[in-house]
Amino acid sequence: METNTSYDPSFAREVFENVDSGEEIKMCMQCGMCAASCPLREHMDYPPRQIFSMIRAGKRDMVLNANSIMMCTSCYTCQVRCPRGIPVIDVMHGLAHYAISKGILTRKDTAVFGREFWQQIYKTGRIDEKDLSRRYFFADGIITGIKKSLQMARMGIIMLLHGRMKILPEKKIKGIKSLRSMLDKAMQTGKGGSEV
Amino acid sequence: MAEVEATNQTLLVVGGGMSGITAALEAAEAGYDVILIEKNPYLGGRVTQLYQYFPKLCPPNCGLEINFRRMKLNPRIRFFTLAEVEKISGEEGNYNVTVKLNPRFITEKCTCCGKCSDVCDTEIDNPFNFGMDKIKAVYLPHEFAFPMRYVMDPSIVGTDEAKKCKDACKYDAIDLDMKATTFDLNVGAIVWACGWTPYDASKIEYYGFGRYKNVITNMMMERLASPNGPTAGKILRPSDGKEVKNVAFIQCAGSRDQNYLPYCSGVCCLASMKQSTYLRDQYPDCNITIFFIDIRALDRLEDFYTKVKEDEKVTFIKSKIASITEDEATGDLLLEGENTNTGERIQMTFDMVVLATGMVPNSLDLESAPSVSKDEYGFMTLDPNNTGIYGAGCVKRPTDVASSVQDATGAALRAIQSVTRR
Amino acid sequence: MEKKAALYICTGCGIGDALDIDSLKELATDDLGVPICKDHPFLCGAEGVDLIKKDIQDEGVNTIIIAGCSGRVNYDVFNFGPDKIVERINLREQVAWCQPPKEEDTQMLAEDYLRMGCSKANDTEPLEPYIAEEEYSKDILIVGGGVAGMTAALEIAKAGRKAILVEKEDKLGGFLGKMKKLITMPYKDLSDTGAEDLIKEVNENDNIKVYTSATVAKISGSPGLFTAEISADGNSVQERVGSVIQATGWTPYDASKLNLGYGKIKDVITNVEMEEMAAKGKITRPSDGKEVKNVLFVQCAGSRDPEHLPYCSSYCCLASLKQAAYVKEQNPEAVNYIVYKDMRTVGQAEDFYRKAQEDGDVFIRGSIVNINENGGKLSVETDDELLGERVNIEEIDLVVLAVGMVPTSQPDQIPRIQAPEGTEGADEEGMIEVMPDSGFFAKSALNLEYRQGPELPTLKYGFPDSHFICFPYETRRTGIYTAGCVRRPMEVVKAKEDAAGAAMKAIQCCEASSQGVALHPRAGDISYPEFNMQRCTQCKRCTEECPFGAINEDEKGNPLPNPTRCRRCGVCMGACPERIISFKNYSVGMIGNMIKAIEVPEEDEEKPRVIAFVCENDAYPAIDMAAIKRMQWSPYVRFIPVRCLGSINLVWVADAMSKGIDGLLFLGCRHGDDYQCHFIKGSELAETRLGKVSETLDRLALEAERVKFLEIGITDYNRIPTIINEFMETIDELGPNPYKGW
Incomplete structure (x- = not known):
């Protein structure tokens, strides 16, 4: 063990005060259940347990720049299984939110996807797979958009063949108004959506 | 069932595992009358299922053998297997307890010769081995079983199989008409040592x-x-x-x-x-x-x-x-x-x-029992205002054998104090 | 007592099918001269028992020999009162169930057991308990006035008995009295220590006599009959007590x-100092x-460390969590760091760990590298295991070292005593280091006037513990119990329970001693060893070998037995080369006669004979179990149960060998660090003794392999056939004992 970092409690305090459910991380006993339950564990640079440990140690930059805080897909496995009942998902989203609010965009595409997903749901009450991917692929300009589209072309064809994606645009759902008022409420609580 | 003699100077120990046996023996060896009841057909509780104790890696049957011998030699202890508490009322120094005796279908005449089991063809999941193997429906729970006597599974009672077993017994030790009975006890204090479930x-x-x-x-x-x-x-x-x-x-x-x-x-x-x-x-x-x-x-x-x-x-x-x-x-x-x-x-x-x-503590919820305080996990807690019923061993906190024995020895004394106060 | 014997042979449970009962009866009446001999198909049934009772009444039978099932069962059915001698011959398990039926060898085995049983019954005398002439005391002396000692005193008093409490400080309370708060059941929050109430209750209780600023100068006598000399404030007082509880506690x-800055950096303190400071007021x-x-709290400071205290003190995790709560209470903005190896908040105490986390205490799994002082603040360099980095924790005001408990019995240095001349390892002045398991090892607390040393023998790390899982209160001195942290490290709530348990044992001891009955493990036994002093040669073996220090010595080296200290194991009987120690129902001569009762066939019959001496506590039940499982083994072995293998006398080897017995097996309990012998050293002593048996065998010109010692546990029944059959192969190879027919 070579590196010599200093413990800095100020970041933990910052998290407790600013991040949704941030205080809950105090309960972590570092068992590793969250890390191993996560379906995206292979893609994360630090699993939730390590994020919590780093917050405690005061590693602000590492935490806010971690890709893992942006990766959570809300599958709830870790949260359901956490032996200390930590709302891991809320904390991860909270951290992502906080990082974005501080102008840190580690995984901009995740944020973009989130925004587009939200907006589409808000508009029609459902996801139009082709529209969502188009918006998501082309968010960084037309060249990248074409590249990304071509990469995913095969997947698109398979989805079409299996009827998972329609050629015609999706219609609005019935009762879209009620849904919108629900989503508005969610926005107010600050827990929903990714704003870029 | 004949009346079981007991007075308000008698102690009742519920649970015949290591804690219960200890509490009963320690009190009896200090000169107090004790009645011990156990729901299984044998005494010894959980530890009978263990291969060895840590840290000495010694067999539990070694200590049980001594304890059973102490029990055999001590006329102050009376014990009942297949027995459960049905009702408790009263207060420190004067409890009325209804005990239910489940039928064993095998009487005191059993010599453990094993002939009934030899002729029995029906097999049941062996509860002693958590169903990992089968056992004859008339069986000795395990070879160190104390009391050493067979037991018949109620599932075959009333069948020809049971009659076959009965006919095989040379000692007329099988009573297929045995019914659950109850008896009432008057006791001065109770040690609750009914252990735990995995x-x-x-x-x-x-x-x-x-x-x-x-x-x-x-x-x-x-x-x-x-x-x-x-x-x-x-x-x-x-x-x-x-x-x-x-x-x-x-x-x-x-x-x-x-x-x-x-x-x-x-x-x-x-x-x-x-x-x-x-x-x-x-x-x-x-x-x-x-x-x-x-x-x-x-x-x-x-x-x-x-x-x-x-x-x-x-x-x-x-x-x-x-x-x-x-x-x-x-x-x-x-x-x-x-x-x-x-x-x-x-x-x-x-x-x-x-x-x-x-370990999950075994529940002490009883109809019309005097209230006994417990924590949110079901463990019995100390309540200085509510004496007379004392927990011993794993009903109080999850614990190892040595600590259960310690605890039960203390519980025996507290029960004695209850009858001394009267 | 004029004996009138009767033999009852049960033919049930397969005995009648396996054996020729008539010829057994013939043997009993004609050869063994038993006046009454009957058989019954179901002896343990009402009719069978009535048959015996009738003979007791009509014929005046007072010695009942029952040949049937093992003595482990039907003990209650065949109990005819204390004035009757009952001898059980195990024809069921150890003959009928483990041998082929109707074979000549099976019949011979049963015949030998009959001969042996009748011989034993003939040699057994009725028992009378030992009652001393002096008056028995039922008061209990408690040494140490901390939480365990005070609780023990109160529990005794509440049971209507008298306690005498001796405390070396001028005030009761011990560590409990120095605490600010307690964390105990149900582990949700801190509670008051209750020390003042406890002290008050003890002081005001009429059944408790308290001596403060007092020590025990001497304890002489034996359970029920102890005399304690107490020095209190310079005066010496005598108290008679029945039993003793040592609750002298611990020191930090x-x-x-430790290399953690203590003594060099002022702001590094121990958890005990932290507690005392908090109790007095502000934490500064x-x-x-x-x-x-x-x-910053350093857990396991010196604990779980082979260089310091290899064990865990089990209270320190909770103590630090409690003290962290004091810090938070004083200043909610304060930060507590807890550097730990493993958090050990067992049972419901896990709740308080959660509470500490909720409070925001920072838990760091790792170890301390360095503690530095810099400009008035401390910085602590730590290997943070879970972060995988060496980190520096700065701006620390106070470091608390969670140090462990050392039992007060642990001496600072290993004591040395005068060794007998010529002892190996003695220094120039003839002094030698004492062994931890001797009564000379521990620090002064009881000052027993025992030949085997003034204190309780300790085991590892200076704890005077029994090392019995099933019997935690037992020490190696009868009637002296330990309670609380002197016995093993524990938190307050456990020390209280422990004290109640020790009080129970102490009360029991007073009862048993005054009635002349033995304590654990032969609880209720009224037999006791008697010494035929005319033939004593002052060899001191009995006093040295008694595992419980029961026997003192006079100046000439004559043994002075103390029957109430005795556990009735018979180790002294086995040790005595002059065979002067006997019980009325167990003696060297009695077993010798049983050996002599075995019929040894002529060499050309090719029927070897082996005797197995087996511990009645473990090996004997194991053999029964093997038989219940219907395992089979050589029919040439005769089992003789002994109270403890430590009671075997080497003269039996000579008796057996000179009679033509081909081999001897000794089956005893495991010994060594994890011993299972109920008498602590019995099986170990037996093996040592047998190590010297080669002299006897040499003298007889016999091979050493004819005598074998083996450790057998009660669950080793699967091994019984193999052990026996392998030994029989050895005997076959050695050939017959040439002394046959002498």
Whole structure:
């Protein structure tokens, strides 16, 4: 063990005060259940347990720049299984939110996807797979958009063949108004959506 | 059932496990009359199912044998098996207790010759071995059973099978008309020592207990290692009876987990380490991995941890295993988790997995019983304003055998104080 | 007592099918001269028992020999009162169930057991308990006035008995009295220590006599009959007591031995100092008296460390969590760091760990590298295991070392005593280091006037513990019990329970001693060893070998037995080369006669004979179990149960060998560190003794392999056939004992 970092409690305090459910991380006993339950564990640079440990140690930059805080897909496995009942998902989203609010965009595409997903749901009450991917692929300009589209072309064809994606645009759902008022409420609580 | 003589100077001990036996004996040897009741057809409780105790790796039957001898020699103790408390009323110094005696269908005349069992063809799941093998429907619960007498499973009573058994008995010891009876007792104080039940591992869905044959519990492991167990003491995989080469222990299986048992049972770390020695004795090449959150080897039991750690075939990994998947073809088990010391992902395959499940206190909810305070987990708590009924052993806190004995000895004295006050 | 014997042979449970009962009866009446001999198909049934009762009444039978099932069963059915001698011959388990039926060898085995049983019954005398002439005391002496000692005293008093409490300080209370708060059941929050109430209750209780500023100068006598000399404030007082509880507690491990800055850096203190400071008021820095803000707790300071205290003290995790709560209470902004190896909050105490986390205490799994002082603040370099980095924790005001418990019995240095001349390992002055398991090892607390040393023998780390899982209160001195942290490290709630248990044992001891009955493990036994002093040669073996220190010596080396200290194991009987120690129902001569009762066939019959002496506590039940499982083994072995293998006398080897017995097996309990012998050293002594048997065998010109010692546990029944058959192979190879027919 070579590196010599200093413990800095100020970041933990910052998290407790600013991040949704941030205080809950105090309960972590570092068992590793969250890390191993996560379906995206292979893609994360630090699993939730390590994020919590780093917050405690005061590693602000590492935490806010971690890709893992942006990766959570809300599958709830870790949260359901956490032996200390930590709302891991809320904390991860909270951290992502906080990082974005501080102008840190580690995984901009995740944020973009989130925004587009939200907006589409808000508009029609459902996801139009082709529209969502188009918006998501082309968010960084037309060249990248074409590249990304071509990469995913095969997947698109398979989805079409299996009827998972329609050629015609999706219609609005019935009762879209009620849904919108629900989503508005969610926005107010600050827990929903990714704003870029 | 004839009236059982008791007075307000008599103590009642409920539960004939190590705690109950201890409380009863200690009080009786100090000159007090004691009635001991046990719901199983034999005394000894949980420890009869254990192969060895930690840290001395000695057989529980050794201590039980002495205790039974103490009991045989002491006329102040009367005990009843297959007995349960049905009702308690009254107060310190004057309790009225209704005891229900379940039928054994075998009388005192039984000589244990075994002829009834020889002719019996019906087999039932052996409760003593957690259903890992079958036993004749008329059986001796285990060979150290005390009292040493057969018992008939109620499922065959009324069938021709039962009649066949009855006819085989030369000593007229089978009474198929035996019915449950009750009797009332007047006692001065009660020691509640009804022990614990292993936590139901099938509730921990992601460990697959009940679905995967080679995922067993720590108590099942005790039976597998015991010479009187389902495999005559040879530790073999339940799925195919193969010898094991690579075994994992998952600590805190359900324990310290607010989704299951929020408390720590205190003994499971040591029990798993003890069981690793069972495996090492039988299989010199067997690799053992113990997955833990914290190793809790209290006080001088740390020496045992030190000893097991020295074994290069035993590896300790700090990780709470998140999932088990079975390879259907081989029955092998894939464990996934995070090694929290290194941050590395764990994906390891084992022949067999032992879940170190915790202790659930046996309930003391009784109709019309004087209120006994307990905590949110069901453990009995001390209530200075409510004396006369005293907990002993694992009904108070999860604990090992030595501490249960300690605790029960103290409980015996408190019960004596209750009758002294009167 | 004029004996009138009767033999009853039960033919049930397969005995009648396996054996020729008529010829057995013939043997009993014609050869063994038993006046009444009957058989019954179901002796334990009402009719069978009536048959015996009738003979007792009509014929005046007072010695009942029952040949049937093992003595482990039907003990209650065949109990005809204390004035009757009952001898059980195990024809069921150890003959009918483990041998092929109707074979000549099976019949011969049963005949030998009959001969042996009748011989034993003939040699057994009725028992009378030992009652001393002096008056028995039922008061209990408790040494140590901390939480365990005070609780024990109160529990005794509440049971209507008298306690005498001796405390070396001028005030009761011990460590409990120095605490600010307690964390105990149900582990949700801190509670009051209750020390003052406890002290008051003890002081005001009429059944408790308290001596403060007092020590025990001497304890002489034996259970029920102890005399304790107490020095209190310079005066000497005598108290007669029936039993003793040692609750002398613990001392904190010396933190200056640790390389953690203690003694060098002022703001590094121990958990005990922290507690005392908190109890007095504000938690401040010793260096400048300022209130603390950031506190770092070092768990396992010296504990779980082979260089210091290899064991865990089990209370320190909770103590630090409690003290962290004090810090938070004083200043909610304060930060507590807890550097730990494993958090050990067992049972419901896990709740308090959660509470500490909720409070925001920072838990770091790792180890301390360095503690530095810099400009009045401390910085602690730590290997953080879970972060995988060496980190520096700065701006620390106070470091608290969670040091462990050392039992007060642990001497600072290994004591030395005068060794007998020529002892190996003695220094120039003839002094030698004492062994931990001797009564000379521990620090002064009881000052027993025992030949085997003034204190309780200790085991590892200086704890005077029994090392019995099933019998935790037992020490190696009868009637003296330990309670609380002197016995093993424990938290307050457990010390209280422990004290109640020790009080129970102490009360029991007073009762048993005054009635002349033995304590654990032969509880209720009224037999006791009697010494035929005319033939004593003052060899001192009995006094040296008694595992319980029951026998003192006069100046000439004559043994002075103390029957109430005796556990009735018979180790002294086995040790005595002159065979002067006997019980009325167990003696060297009696077993010798049983050996002589065995019929040894002529050499050319090719029927070897082996005697197995088996511990009645473990090996004997194991043999029964093997038989219940219907295992089979050589019919040439005769089992003789002994109270403890430590009671075997070497003269039996000579008796057996000179009679032509081909081999001897000794089956006893495991010994060594994890011993299972109920009499602690019995099986070990037996093996040592047998190590010297080669002299006897040499003298007889016999091979050493004819005598074998083996450790057998009660669950080792699967091994019984193999053990016996392998030994029989050895005997076959050696050939017959040439002394046959002498």
